[in-house]
Amino acid sequence: MSVSTAVEITGITKRFGDVIAVDNMDLTIADGEFFALLDG
Numbered sequence: 001m002s003v004s005t006a007v008e009i010t011g012i013t014k015r016f017g018d019v020i021a022v023d024n025m026d027l028t029i030a031d032g033e034f035f036a037l038l039d040g
Contacts (some may be wrong), residue, residue, distance in 0.1 A: 001034055003030045003031065004030065004031035005029070005030060005031065006029050006030060006031040006032075006033070007027070007028070007035075008027070008028050008029075009025070009026065009027045009028075011024050011025075012024075012027075012028065013025070014025075021028045027040040
């Protein structure tokens with residue numbers, strides 16, 4: 001059985017000034033999966 005991809009992100013980088021918070025991240029979320037990004 002194949003899984004459909006709902007969201008696919010490749011090579012994302014996030015900087016805050018000189019600080020690299022995320023460096024070259026890949027993320028794949030399958031159709032029907034739940035995903036949450038929490039900021040603490």
